[in-house]
Amino acid sequence: MSTNNKTNRQKDMSFIEKARRAQIIECAIETIVEVGYAQASLGKIAKRANISKGVISYHFLNKEELLEQVVIEYYLACHSFVYPQIEVLTSPKDMLQKYIEAHLTFADKNRKHVFAVMEIVSNGRTSDGKLKFATDHDENIFQPIEDILRLGMREGAFWEFSAKSARVIALTIRQSIDGFSIELMRNPQINVKEYIQELVTIFDKATRK
Amino acid sequence: MSTNNKTNRQKDMSFIEKARRAQIIECAIETIVEVGYAQASLGKIAKRANISKGVISYHFLNKEELLEQVVIEYYLACHSFVYPQIEVLTSPKDMLQKYIEAHLTFADKNRKHVFAVMEIVSNGRTSDGKLKFATDHDENIFQPIEDILRLGMREGAFWEFSAKSARVIALTIRQSIDGFSIELMRNPQINVKEYIQELVTIFDKATRK
Amino acid sequence: MSTNNKTNRQKDMSFIEKARRAQIIECAIETIVEVGYAQASLGKIAKRANISKGVISYHFLNKEELLEQVVIEYYLACHSFVYPQIEVLTSPKDMLQKYIEAHLTFADKNRKHVFAVMEIVSNGRTSDGKLKFATDHDENIFQPIEDILRLGMREGAFWEFSAKSARVIALTIRQSIDGFSIELMRNPQINVKEYIQELVTIFDKATRK
Amino acid sequence: MSTNNKTNRQKDMSFIEKARRAQIIECAIETIVEVGYAQASLGKIAKRANISKGVISYHFLNKEELLEQVVIEYYLACHSFVYPQIEVLTSPKDMLQKYIEAHLTFADKNRKHVFAVMEIVSNGRTSDGKLKFATDHDENIFQPIEDILRLGMREGAFWEFSAKSARVIALTIRQSIDGFSIELMRNPQINVKEYIQELVTIFDKATRK
DNA sequence: AATGAATGAGCATTCATTCAT
DNA sequence: CATGAATGAATGCTCATTCAT
Structure with missing residues (x-):
């Protein structure tokens, strides 16, 4: 293993x-x-x-392994930071809110690391030109949000969107989290707390009944 | 000039x-x-x-000018495609919806060009390491959305968010548009019409009273 | 082709x-x-x-192609020099003698090139460690001598050696030709004419009835 | 010393x-x-x-000493194996035959070692580019064969070749022995006994009256 | 208007060797 | 005795750019 x-x-x-x-x-x-x-x-x-x-x-071993290590370290650290905070929750609404808040907090506390990972993930290609981290990303990144969305839908916490809707919402949430890291680099003095609050509000509105 | x-x-x-x-x-x-x-x-x-x-x-002149040209051409083409559709509208709600719809449609019709521009914009750096297109992006890209949001707020079409809220909403919308292009590369058989509808819904919910 | x-x-x-x-x-x-x-x-x-x-x-294209070109050029030049001299002959005895004489003359006139080719052929390996030119060598180098030997045997010009004998004789002749090039490098003032005569005598004796 | x-x-x-x-x-x-x-x-x-x-x-001490050691060990082992078998003989004909047979047997029993030595000897150069083992080779390798050939000539066992002939014959015999090792690597399932017999025959014919 | 040719810097990687522990 | 760690030079190769034709 x-x-x-x-x-x-x-x-x-x-x-x-x-x-x-x-x-x-x-x-x-x-x-x-x-x-x-x-x-x-x-x-x-x-x-x-x-x-x-x-x-x-x-x-x-080579440059590739070094960059992979940067990515892996991020995945592990991010996961360790975010998931314990979500697992203790029961309400999908709270979980989604915490998902956003935790990821943004992590991105804020690890600005350089997170930005570097995004550079690596979005540029790292195999020798045949295909994006190296595309599939990992898919499975490890989008799935958890969709899980929360589906759970909330089953429980009636969100409006009744379709599976396809769920995917687009998940994508949009992830893009807003990654986008936050980029914005943080361009504009380091952002008020993070406020930004988190805004984003939570946006996706609360976007998902609530 | x-x-x-x-x-x-x-x-x-x-x-x-x-x-x-x-x-x-x-x-x-x-x-x-x-x-x-x-x-x-x-x-x-x-x-x-x-x-x-x-x-x-x-x-x-050099590689730099070539890549800049790719970006400039995109800006011009995208602007020519999108703004005529918005300018004929009067309702901020419609304008926001059209903004999203038009950009996604353009990204769909010009998949390669748009993706290439994103590669250039997110990687192009000056010799001192700073991102070359960061400020252009800021002024030309975020401003128009904020304008629509501010207009809508003044007219009471949206909930009463602050200037900072407007910025975050604008950022999030842009990120979702750029993210769509990336998703389109990873997943070319996306149903674009549906995707547009989903995104319009998300930001309609996120901004409405 | x-x-x-x-x-x-x-x-x-x-x-x-x-x-x-x-x-x-x-x-x-x-x-x-x-x-x-x-x-x-x-x-x-x-x-x-x-x-x-x-x-x-x-x-x-790369170092490999350069070295291959050195080898190919040699094969073509050597072949062009040697074979016209052999083809005009009818007696297998004469052919064998000319084979040796022509190759040694070529090696003498192209000392550096021939030595370089031997370095490349004996050291050039593929990435999995196998000798790159081993098979080419086999087919293009040993076959012609064996052909002469077999022809001579059928005509009763040589003693009645077996197919296996023919192979060993062919190998030995080739080794003596390649060995001459090495000796030429170690000992550049060799009397080539004499050397040729000696070698011709050795293999005349080794093959005659 | x-x-x-x-x-x-x-x-x-x-x-x-x-x-x-x-x-x-x-x-x-x-x-x-x-x-x-x-x-x-x-x-x-x-x-x-x-x-x-x-x-x-x-x-x-360094890589050089290691490779030298590989060569030295071979010289000693080969010498110990071959010379006792020759020294007990009195007939130059038998000695030449045994020289070939013993060397090929040794090369067969120590395939890797012998091949490695040949790689080192033919590639090892001093910092000024000269072949390192060229002279050693000369003295330790060719001399013994020439000694046998000269002895045989004095005794009338061989045809009356000149000193120069003796050198070429000696070279050719050595080349055929070294060539056998190379052939063994390319073609490991060679019937060694047969090969020895063929080579003995070749040089018996090449030297006999 | 276009090209082939050349440059020189920079790249990732491998290597023999050295040295403190 | 043995090792892990580090060095710095060298290797094959790619690249943006320049320039004469």
Whole structure:
């Protein structure tokens, strides 16, 4: 199992190994934020970390693995932050509200990391040109919102939209969350609390009976 | 003034010149869609156009100008398509609905071009690392929606949201329009008409009294 | 047909293109002879040619193609030199003698090229580690000698060796020809005429009734 | 003297030291056979031995010494195997026959080692580009055959070839022995006994009165 | 108006070697 | 004894750009 694999692998890593990888990942994130995905070379990442390029190759199989690690770390951290807050809730309305609030809070607290992940996810392609993270995204990102929407519909908490409606609403919510991260980069002094409140209101109105 | 400059320049162009530029722009779009912004080199664009790399340099100052041209062409075409449809309307509600509908229709009819522009806008950076199209975007893209929202608020067509609310709503609408283009690439067989209807409904609910 | 392809390709090449390729191939040969296969980098080849590394990439798809071209050029030149001399003969004994003599003469006149080809053929591997030119060698190199041997056997010109004997004799002759090129590099002042005579004698004795 | 040096050095080695060196040498051989001289890096050798790269550097001065050791070990083992078999003979004819037979038998029983040595000997160069093992080869390899040939000539066992003939015959015999190893790699299911017989016959015919 | 040719910087990656622990 | 960590040079290759023709 891949999760298990991962755990074992990390267990097997020495403290120094983990620290170096963390440092490199951190510098990769900062480099991507600063110069953008296309210009973020291993050389620039190494320079930022004050290490030689070879060190990155020593700790990561290749550039791909490094960037994947940035993405994976985000998925895990984001999931760990968001889902405990949702699972304790019972009302779909509250769950949707918390979903938005938690994701925006996470994006706010991890601005660079989240922005870097979006750069990687939207630019990372396989050698045949296809977007690498497209399917993962689909399954792991949209599904949970749709689940909440469907639950709410069954319980009569939302207006009676169709399955297709649910999908579009889910997409729109996700886009507004990702869009928030972008807006945060362009406009760092945003009042986050207010933004959250606005977004919650918008989707409360959009879904309520 | 830049607009004037532009016009003069285009006037001065021969028919062949314009045709070549159009062909190159077309191929640039297709290349970006196919391999992504980071991998879209002048070499690949030239190969797709069956011309030598030098031709591109001959017709465009540099890569930057070519990509800018892709974006500018989009802005002009999109504006020409959307605004005549809005300007004939008087009700803010109708205007908002038409704004969404027209943009989605345009994105559907110009899938590749719109997707390419998004790639360029979200990746294009100046040599100091800053996003090149960030401010243009702000002024040309968000303002019109905010105008509609403000108008509707003054006329009592929408609930009484604040200026900040208006901004968030505008952002969310734009994000949902851009997100539609991305979704269209991932999932080309989407029922566009339905999608438009869903989105119109969402933002009608989100803004109505 | 590959030969035809080749011809067409070369026909399509401009004079300059052909000259550059020839120059690069020449420098590749000299570099390989001077520093050996493993140390013959594109950088060193470019430096010897007083051109930038990029020029090589411009004229050849990659290093592999360049080295293959060195080999192919040799095969064609060697074949053109050797076979006309053999085809006019009717006696298998004479043919074998001429085979040896012509190959050694060619190797003598094209010392560097032949040595370089041997370096490439004996070191060139595919990404899975297998020798790249092994099979070509088999078919194009050993077959002709075996043909002569078989013909001679049928005509009673040689002693009645078996098919397996023929193969070992063919191998041994080839090895002595390739070995001559290596010896020529180690010991450039060899008296080639004498060497040829000795080798002809050895294999005349080894095959005669 | 280097031999003495060597002996002292090996005497000083602990059991573990010797075992480690043997293991590393073994893995170096296998790596060279599998991927070729140019691609046989210390990293790959270490991976095959399940040790860290540093271990190799610890036990060997550098890559050069490791490869030299592979060659030296072969020289010693080959010599120990071949010469006792020859020294007991008195007839030059028998000695030549045994020389061929013993070398081919050794090459058969130590396929990988012998092939690796040939890769090293034909590729190993000093920093100034000259073949490292060229002279060693000359002295240790060709001399013994020439000795047998000269002896046989003095005794009237062979036809009366000149000194130069003797050298070419010696070269040809060595080339056929080395060539056998290469053929063995390309074609591992060769009938070795038969091959030996064929080669013995060839050079018996080539040298007899 | 177009092209082929060349450049030189930059890219990801591999490598032999060194060294502190 | 052995290792993990790091280095810095070198490798093959791609790229945007320039320029003579």
